[in-house]
Amino acid sequence: MKFGVVTFPGSNCDEDMAYAVESLTQQPVERLWHKDHDLRGCDMVLLPGGFSYGDYLRSGAIARFSPIMQEVAAHAKKGGLVFGVCNGFQVLCEAGLLPGALLHNEGRKFVCRNTWIRPASLNTPLTAGLKPKPLLIPIAHGEGRYYADSETLKVLNEEDRVLFHYCDHEGWLKEESNPNGSVENIAGVCNAGRNVFGMMPHPERAADERLGNTAGRALFESLLQAALA
Numbered sequence: 001m002k003f004g005v006v007t008f009p010g011s012n013c014d015e016d017m018a019y020a021v022e023s024l025t026q027q028p029v030e031r032l033w034h035k036d037h038d039l040r041g042c043d044m045v046l047l048p049g050g051f052s053y054g055d056y057l058r059s060g061a062i063a064r065f066s067p068i069m070q071e072v073a074a075h076a077k078k079g080g081l082v083f084g085v086c087n088g089f090q091v092l093c094e095a096g097l098l099p100g101a102l103l104h105n106e107g108r109k110f111v112c113r114n115t116w117i118r119p120a121s122l123n124t125p126l127t128a129g130l131k132p133k134p135l136l137i138p139i140a141h142g143e144g145r146y147y148a149d150s151e152t153l154k155v156l157n158e159e160d161r162v163l164f165h166y167c168d169h170e171g172w173l174k175e176e177s178n179p180n181g182s183v184e185n186i187a188g189v190c191n192a193g194r195n196v197f198g199m200m201p202h203p204e205r206a207a208d209e210r211l212g213n214t215a216g217r218a219l220f221e222s223l224l225q226a227a228l229a
Helices: 014-025 067-077 085-092 152-159 217-228
Strands: 002-009 027-034 044-047 082-085 101-103 109-119 136-139 145-147 162-166 188-192 196-199
Touching: 002 136, 044 067, 044 085, 067 145, 067 152, 082 085, 085 101, 109 188, 145 152, 145 188, 145 217, 162 196
Parallel strands: 002 027, 002 044, 044 082, 082 196
Antiparallel strands: 101 145, 109 136, 109 162, 162 188, 188 196
């Protein structure tokens, strides 16, 4: 299993992501530059958080045109695994690899704190190893309000493609537990092929004991188990 972490101009969580994957899975990690035209044999591509191209126009709107994204799209089309976190989620939505869009947070304020999320679907490589209980995962974004029209939401729910919901510490979905105004408290979704995943919370920031939180480890372990199965 070989992971590839993409760096765009403005990415700032690429090394965090690479460290988390490398230390937890003991698998090789390739650093991929946004101008690359080759995934260098990576089995799974990770799009990290940050502010690609300064978040000009919309978050992820320019990064989707980077040369590497042509390779990422081709990889996904062949069934290859792709995982975007925060800005990476925004890029995947802008590229049409995931449905919906990430809008400015309600109140238009940057939000940075630990947030409870509850796995919604356990039927994906990212979530198959999780338990149906809340996870405390950090968020840090200004444009994290997930939006999709009613027909798209209907399809996502019917096809079990919502990955996570924002919730309280007991797992209840409440308005006050929604940190950014996302529709239906949605914190992450996957594509129809169940091989492309996106979420706003940062599991790589909750994967080391020195950070005082290891709740994010289970996601990376789940991915590795699914990839090696």
